[in-house]
Amino acid sequence: MKHIRNFCIIAHIDHGKSTLADRLLELTKTLGERDMENQVLDDMDLEKEKGITIKSHAIQMEYVYKGEKYLLNLIDTPGHVDFSYEVSRSIASCEGALLVVDASQGIQAQTISNLYLAVDHNLEIIPVLNKIDMEAAQVEVVTDQICDLIGCDPEDVYKVSARTGEGVPPILDAIVEKIPAPKGDPDAPLRALIFDSVFNPFRGVIAYFKVFDGSLNKGDRVRFFNTGMDYVADEVGVLKMKLVPTGGVSCGDVGYAICGIKSATEVKVGDTITSQERPCSTAIAGFEEVKPMVFAGMYPVDASKFEELRSVLEKFQLNDASFVYEPESSLALGSGFRCGFLGLLHLEIVQERLFREFNMDVITTVPNVSYKVFTTQGEVMDVHNPSGMPAPTLIDHIEEPYIRAQIISKSDYFGAIMKLCLDRRGTLTGQHFITADRVELNYDMPLSEIVFGFYDQLKTVSRGYASFDYHITGYRPARLVRLDILLNGEPADALSSLIHEDNAYDFGRKMCVKLKDLIPRQQFDIPIQAAIGAKIIARETVKQVRKDVTAKCYGGDITRKRKLLEKQKEGKKRMRQIGTVQVPQSAFMAVLKLD
Numbered sequence: 001m002k003h004i005r006n007f008c009i010i011a012h013i014d015h016g017k018s019t020l021a022d023r024l025l026e027l028t029k030t031l032g033e034r035d036m037e038n039q040v041l042d043d044m045d046l047e048k049e050k051g052i053t054i055k056s057h058a059i060q061m062e063y064v065y066k067g068e069k070y071l072l073n074l075i076d077t078p079g080h081v082d083f084s085y086e087v088s089r090s091i092a093s094c095e096g097a098l099l100v101v102d103a104s105q106g107i108q109a110q111t112i113s114n115l116y117l118a119v120d121h122n123l124e125i126i127p128v129l130n131k132i133d134m135e136a137a138q139v140e141v142v143t144d145q146i147c148d149l150i151g152c153d154p155e156d157v158y159k160v161s162a163r164t165g166e167g168v169p170p171i172l173d174a175i176v177e178k179i180p181a182p183k184g185d186p187d188a189p190l191r192a193l194i195f196d197s198v199f200n201p202f203r204g205v206i207a208y209f210k211v212f213d214g215s216l217n218k219g220d221r222v223r224f225f226n227t228g229m230d231y232v233a234d235e236v237g238v239l240k241m242k243l244v245p246t247g248g249v250s251c252g253d254v255g256y257a258i259c260g261i262k263s264a265t266e267v268k269v270g271d272t273i274t275s276q277e278r279p280c281s282t283a284i285a286g287f288e289e290v291k292p293m294v295f296a297g298m299y300p301v302d303a304s305k306f307e308e309l310r311s312v313l314e315k316f317q318l319n320d321a322s323f324v325y326e327p328e329s330s331l332a333l334g335s336g337f338r339c340g341f342l343g344l345l346h347l348e349i350v351q352e353r354l355f356r357e358f359n360m361d362v363i364t365t366v367p368n369v370s371y372k373v374f375t376t377q378g379e380v381m382d383v384h385n386p387s388g389m390p391a392p393t394l395i396d397h398i399e400e401p402y403i404r405a406q407i408i409s410k411s412d413y414f415g416a417i418m419k420l421c422l423d424r425r426g427t428l429t430g431q432h433f434i435t436a437d438r439v440e441l442n443y444d445m446p447l448s449e450i451v452f453g454f455y456d457q458l459k460t461v462s463r464g465y466a467s468f469d470y471h472i473t474g475y476r477p478a479r480l481v482r483l484d485i486l487l488n489g490e491p492a493d494a495l496s497s498l499i500h501e502d503n504a505y506d507f508g509r510k511m512c513v514k515l516k517d518l519i520p521r522q523q524f525d526i527p528i529q530a531a532i533g534a535k536i537i538a539r540e541t542v543k544q545v546r547k548d549v550t551a552k553c554y555g556g557d558i559t560r561k562r563k564l565l566e567k568q569k570e571g572k573k574r575m576r577q578i579g580t581v582q583v584p585q586s587a588f589m590a591v592l593k594l595d
Contacts, residue, residue, distance in 0.1 A: 001252040002181045003068065006210065008075040008090040010118060011100035012108035012467060016130040020100060020162040021059075021076045027169060028061040028072070030240065058196070058208060058239045058254055065176045072175060073239075073254040075195075077114075085322035085342060089269065091117050093195045093210040093254065096124040096179030098171070099150070103129050103137035103159075106438060107145045108408055108467035115150065124179050125150055126158065128171060133161040145435065182212075182252030189278040190214035190222070192249075194271050199315040205261040208239065209273055210254045212284055216273065217248035222259065225272035225283040231259035265314060269321035292324055292340025293472070294451050295384045296347055297365035297494065299336030305360075306335045312358045313337060316350070323350055328385070333363060333494055338384060341367075344451060365494040369447045372399040372475055386482050386496035392533060399475040401447040404429070407458070409466035411439045416461040424449035425500065445470075446478065448498075483508055485515070486529040486536075492583060509538040516540040519583060524572050544572065 009017045061072040075090040091097065097118045101107055118125060127146045132139055143157050158174065160167035192209040200206055209216075216222070218236045223229070235258040237245035249255035261267060272283040300309045313325050324340040341347040347367060354360045373381045373389065374396045383389055405426070409417055411433070418428070418441070426445040433439050450470070458466050481504050485495040495515075499507055508530025515528050519542050526542040549564045 001184065001186065001250070003070045004073070004182055004252045005070060005096070005175055005179050006073045006075075006094045006182060006252070006254060007096040007098060007175055007179050008077050008087075008094045009098045009100060010077055010087060010091075010111075010114040011130075012102070012105075012110040012114075013078075015100050015102040015105070015108075015111070016162045017076060017100055020098070020128070020130060020160070020168070021074060023162050023165050023168045024072075024074065024172065025059070025061065026165070027172060028063050030059065030061045060238045060240055060254065063172055063176065065173060070176050071253065072172075075254075083322075083342070083346070087114055088117055089195045089321070091121050091123060093193065094121075094123060095182055096126065096175065098126050098128050098175075099146075100128045100130050101142060101146055103131045103139055103142050104134050106138070106142045107149060107434070110467060110469050112149070112406070112408075113469040113471075126171070126174050126178055127152060127156065129157050129159045130162050132159050133164055133166065141435065148434075184211070184213045184251045186213075186215060186251040188213040189280045190216055190220075190273065190275040191280045191284055192216060192273040193284045194267065194269055194273065196321075197267050197269060197318045199318050200258075203258050203260070205263075205267045205318060206243070206256055206258050207261075207267055207273070208254070208256050209249075211249055211251050213251060213280070214275070215248060215250045216255070216257065218245075221276040222257070222273050223276050223279060224267070225274055225280070226268055227266055227271065229261075229266050230276055231261060233257050234260055263314075267318060269318075292322075293343055293369065293447060294341045294347060294367045295370060296339055296341065296367040297328065297333070297336055297385070298325070298339050298351075298362045299333040299365075301361045301363060303334045309337070309360060309362065312354060312360045313339075316354060316358070320350070320353075322346070333365075336363075344455070363494070366497050367451055368498055369401055369451060371401075371478075371480065371498060374399070383498075386484075386498050387493055389482050389498070397477050398480045400478040400480065402473050402476050403445055403447050403450065403470040404473045405441075405443045405445050405450070405468065405470045407441045407443070407466055407468050408434065409439060409441075409462050411437050413462040413466060414439055414441075417441065417458065417466060420454075420457055420461055421445065424454060444473065446476075446500075447472070448500075481532050483511075484531045485511060486527070486531055487515075487519070487583070488526050489529075491531075495583075504532060505537050508532075512538045512540040516542055521545045 009021060011017045057076045059074055061074060063070050063072055075093060077087045077090045099111070099115055101111060115125070127150060129139065129142060129146065131137055139159060143154050146152070146157050147154055158167060158171050160171065162168065191213040192211045194207050194209045196208040198206050216233060216236055218233055220233045222231055222233055235245050236247065236249055236255060237243055238249065238253070238255045243256055257273070272280070274280045300306055317323055322342050325337040327335070328338040329335045341350065344367065347364070351362065351364055354362060368384070368386070371383045373383050375381065375390060375394050376396050381390070407417060421443045424445055426443040428441065429444055430442040431439060455468060458468055479501040480498050481501050483497050483499050483504050484491045512528045512530050519526060519528070521542055521544065523545055525544050528540045528542065529536050530538040549568050550561045553561050
């Protein structure tokens with residue numbers, strides 16, 4: 001065990017975690033030159049296209065230090081706030097962390113939030129200053145920032161360029177010297193923490209785990225502590241670029257196990273693997289239960305594919321434990337699922353992955369957050385969906401979730417950011433200057449206000465400099481109303497939303513204007529109305545497509561034309577009474593992108 005080191009790399013998005021991981025893999029010769037590529041651990045096409053890490057990836061490296069061979073288990077982590085659950089799982093499996101900071105951008109909000117996560121788990125922190133080869137690099141200034149943040153000396157900060165490889169070799173020595181070896185009892189009953197899993201159509205569920213006590217060998221009879229299911233470990237091995245069977249994984253090491261599990265629901269991330277013969281008495285304290293921030297409905301495009309969507313979501317949840325879902329039905333869209341996400345980027349990525357990896361096309365409804373409704377009878381209801389709201393006469397008051405937002409930016413954009421937060425019903429709770437030109441702002445804001453486009457607008461007003469992090473603080477009373485969209489007099493269930501009373505008129509008008517452009521014209525007028533209860537607050541009309549019935553009249557009396565037009569008008573009236581409106585998927589998606 002004293003030759004094992006488990007560590008992760010934590011940083012803000014785009015500070016060079018994956019590039020630094022590439023250099024470490026090259027130096028330890030884990031991959032041959034032919035297999036090497038940029039951001040080699042980001043193996044999803046989607047990760048390469050967007051330039052972000054979505055999944056945390058585990059890989060084992062071998063490094064010889066002072067004549068002795070060490071096993072280094074690296075777990076690369078995402079940097080975006082929407083994937084912070086992946087980071088918490090990696091941190092639970094490690095004893096140390098490389099804290100990477102970009103020399104040109106300095107410390108950002110996600111850097112601080114990930115650092116606090118690591119400090120809470122008592123991880124050994126190794127500070128690394130990256131991108132020192134860039135023209136905009138401020139090496140001394142950012143080094144001082146790091147020293148102030150974690151209380152180290154300037155000599156302790158490793159200055160590197162992950163792109164060119166300059167200064168990277170000493171980091172490997174530091175990992176061996178500074179990060180403690182894993183603690184655990186090799187002779188105790190087996191206890192291993194599952195930190196990730198994937199579904200393989202041929203081999204079933206593959207569980208990735210870290211052994212805390214005992215050891216796991218091929219052929220062992222194992223039990224999953226929380227689900228109580230028993231299995232035989234058919235194959236056990238370590239994680240290189242591919243899965244490498246070794247026959248056993250010893251105490252303190254990271255590996256994978258294939259037990260021929262066919263049902264995705266039998267494996268829970270955060271569960272403990274133990275032995276059937278000598279079960280452990282207590283499970284490992286996994287990571288905290290995930291709290292979804294944003295809810296949206298997902299429905300199959302074809303109603304007959306409901307069961308197929310259910311099995312796809314089960315398999316998907318194995319690989320993304322922060323995604324939660326439960327069945328629900330809608331008047332407009334039939335049977336589907338109510339899904340919880342950590343943010344809007346997470347929602348977008350999940351939808352894209354379902355299409356790419358499982359060829360599953362889904363309709364997504366307007367995202368919203370969870371509210372607490374207090375009724376006049378004294379009951380408390382959790383409402384995720386506008387259609388679940390009780391009648392206005394039964395509501396005593398509504399409470400909505402609030403967040404504490406932490407924004408770090410250059411002081412030049414101070415005014416623009418304050419205006420944006422005030423427009424979103426934010427209240428300033430604190431501000432302080434980290435350096436002469438960098439300011440940290442703390443706001444209390446309703447979660448529903450940041451769900452729509454807040455992150456994009458923040459990046460726009462700060463020219464990309466501001467960084468943003470948040471956590472839920474509790475619920476507060478709010479003046480909310482249910483805004484319905486009526487198409488041809490019928491409410492469109494999937495387009496309803498719960499919104500603050502002051503913003504309802506403006507939002508309703510924008511929705512009507514947007515839908516007017518997107519809903520295809522029919523042979524009858526389609527009124528699009530925004531309504532609060534029985535009160536219509538905005539209206540647009542999609543004009544009908546008319547056939548030119550008077551084309552065959554060459555002159556003659558005007559009454560001939562009028563007779564044909566009257567006849568057409570009668571037919572249009574009948575058609576409108578029974579006409580149904582087709583709403584394209586682009587209309588649902590456009591609502592998310594309202595400015």
